[in-house]
Structure formats: C-alpha cells, structure tokens
Amino acid sequence: MSAWFLSLAQTLVVTLKNVVPIIVVILGFQLLILRRPIPNWRRVLIGFVYVLLGLALFLEGLDKSLFPLGEIMARQLTDPAFIAGEGSEFGQALQWSDYFWVYLFAGAIGFATTLAEPALIAVALQARAVSGGAISVNGLRVAVALGVAIGVALGTFRIITGTPLYYYIIAGYVVVMLQTLYAQRMIIPLAFDSGGVTTSTVTVPLVTALGMGLASTVPGRSVLIDGFGLIAFASLFPMMTVMGYAQLSSLRARMARQREEK
C-alpha cells in the first residue's frame, strides 16, 4: 500500500513541476505588471489544488490500468503470428487487408480515449458556455472522437502500406480548406482548435504504442520514420468531423424548414 502512495506522490511531484512555469509566469505578471489581486484568489487557489490532485490521480491511475494493458494489447494485435491467424501457413506475406483487427482496434481506441481526454472536456465546456448551449458538450466530444477514430485507423493503414505521410496530410489540408469555405463562420475557430486538443494525456501514449508496435513488426518499416505520424492524423481529422457535424446539422435544420413551408 505504501508503494502505491509513494508512486502517487511521485506523480504529484511531476505534475507540480509541469505547473511551476505556469504559476511563475502568472504570479510574476500579476505582481509586477498587473499589480491587481485576482478576484476570489482563494477559490482559484483551491481550484488549482483540485486540478493538480485530480491530474495526478488520473495519470497515476492510467499508469496502473489502461496504459500497461493498452500497450500489451497493441503489441499482441500487431504480432505477425496473431495477424496471420492460426490456420495459415507461416512465412506467407501479409496483405494490408489482413490487418483488419488492427484497424478496428485503432479506431475504437482512438474514439474511446478521446472521450476521456480532460483537455477536450475543458474546451467543450467553454464552447457550450460561449455558444449559449447551442453546442452540446457531448455532441462536440463525439464529433471529435469520431475524427480521431478515422484518423488513427487511417494512420495505421498508412504504416502498414508504407505510403508517405505527407500525401495524406496534404490531401487532408485540401479537404479542410474546402470545408472552411462552406462552413458557418461560428464553427471554424472551434473546429481548428479541436484538432489540437484531442491529442494529450490519454490518447498520445496509447496511440504512440500502437504506432511503434506496428512499425516494428511490419516488415520494411522503420520505427523512427514510420512510427511517428499517428498523432498528426489524430489532430487532422477532428477538424473535418467537427465542421462536418455543424454542416450536417445546419443542413438538417434547413431541410426541416423547407418541409414546413410546403
């Protein structure tokens, strides 16, 4: 039991270290430049303690549960012996279509980890408050999670086929630009932001483990060149799904209006 507390305390120290630069910057400006007390500073302080404690517990819990399990699973699923199946001959070259379970796992884990991502919850809460409730917290999160799922699944396909990363990224950029032309102005900044927030605490380690596992077992791939890039996919596709979600709902609203007019 004491070992548990010890490692929790260590995580707390690491989290604290990450927050130190933020606190130094804010306090420095508050005292030297703004020279004005933060309103309700006691409440803010308690909030900071909550954030630290919560994050430390969260990370420590992930280290104890999901991360080891997810990494083992990523290794097992990308193991050529598993992919080839029990009945098939050994030494047979694998086709990209043999990796069915890998794509499914990549998509499912991308979707599930995004829903648990604390930074995305924060942005979704803000979006709901700013939009006066027009954007629902869960609607935005599901849209982003779908994007991550598509992105990570496609990213594993890229590692398996060994096609260059930038083909996909450039094609993705073109789609995002086209969508930007037609999307409502209100949703554009939020959609762009949701690309960056999706990939943090929960998603990055699991998705990276999957990428590294694949790149090291697929013949002809280098871990260092092909293992990277999944995060880039995971931050590109949410922009498309969030704009797509907004476009879809405005289209539905327009169709409903037309039906009423008839």
Add this chain to the structure above:
Amino acid sequence: MRKFFADFYCSLRSSLRDLVPIIVVISLFQLLVLRQPIPHLGSIMVGTLMVIAGLAIFVKGLEIGLFPLGDALAHAFARKGSVSWLMVFAFALGFGTTVAEPALIAIADKAAEAAMQGGVVANRAAAMEDYAWWLRFTVGLSVGLSLVLGVLRIIRGWPVQYLIVSGYFVVVVLTFFAPREIIGIAYDSGGVTTSTITVPLVTALGIGLSSSIRGRNPMIDGFGLIALASLLPIAFTMVFGMLV
C-alpha cells in the same frame, strides 16, 4: 457540505460515463479477439477507480480555478490596455509551458535518435542531448510566437482561417524541402505541445479577451489560439531539421 458531496457525486458519475468506452473497448478486444484473460485484474480495477476520481476532481478544479483565472487575467490585461505586456505574457506562457512539457521531452529524445540514425547528429550522448534541447527550444519558441500571433489576431479581429490556411501552405511547401526523418516528428510535435493544463487556461484567456474587447465575438474570435499553437510548431520543427 451536503451540497458539496451531491455535486461531487454528480461529477463522479459523469467521469465514469467518460471512461466506459475505454473499458468496453479494451475488455471486448481482450476477451473476444485476443481471447486472453485480463492480467492483474485487481490492480487494474484500483487504477481505473483512481482515473475516475481524478477526472472528476480535475474537472471540478477547472470550473472553480483555471477558467476564472484565465478569464480574470484576460480582463485585467484588457483593462490595463497595454498590448505589448499582453504579448510578452502570451509569449512567456507559451514558451514556459511548452519547454517543460513531458510529452515534448519524450518526442525530442526520439527525434535525436532518428537524427543520429540519419547521420545528422554524431553518435555521442552530448551531441544528441544538444539536438534534443534545441528541438525543444524551437518548439517552445514557436508556441510562444503562436500565442503572440493569436492574441494579436483576437485584438485585431482577423479571421482565423486566413492564418491557418496560409500556415498550411507554408507547412506543405516546407515538407518538400525538409529531411525525411524529421517530417513525421514535425507533424506530431504540433499535436503534443498543448497539454492538459495549458489548454483550459489558454482557451479561457482567449475567450476572456474576446469578450472584454468591444466588437469581438467570443465564439468567432475567442477560439483559435490552440489551433495556431498546434500549427506553427510543425513549420518551425521542419525548418529546424533543415538548418541542423
């Protein structure tokens, strides 16, 4: 006190709901596809409970601490009316939080290894450490500059898509000139820079700024800081790869 516990119970329930998908995905794959029992079930259950409690406490802390803080800072700077101090603040916040970011440290070390295999860096610990440190410095610099640019954009009311789309052009052009081993790392570095504590603070800052400046709409002008902070590092990392 009773209200506090009722409140906490609510947030526990919602963070449990947030984690159900992961639990379902992992157990389904483990039991049905890989057909193996889950190892160390006890410790995994305890860990999951910690994750749920931690997430609930974190979200509570966001609402009472980080959101009001970002908002208060934004209003204080707006009232002070000094654009240059606001820029310095934005830069310090972006640079300071990014250079110390653990995900970035991990990626920078991997990148140094890739550069060593590509023959760009000598196979010595000191040379690789140097490379990793300068890479982190570059990414920190780029995040600091993107917050400056983003704040300037909020003040002036430029549409974010112009900045982002021109950023895409720069990134695409750079991709053709950057060495091959840096490309994947560069694209990934955009995603990892924005951490779980920075994102809520920066978002609250943007929304606070846009709501305290007349003529700005928080929905249109408030968001977009994170987008810039995930785009600029890609370009800067590729330039770094070309220069080294």
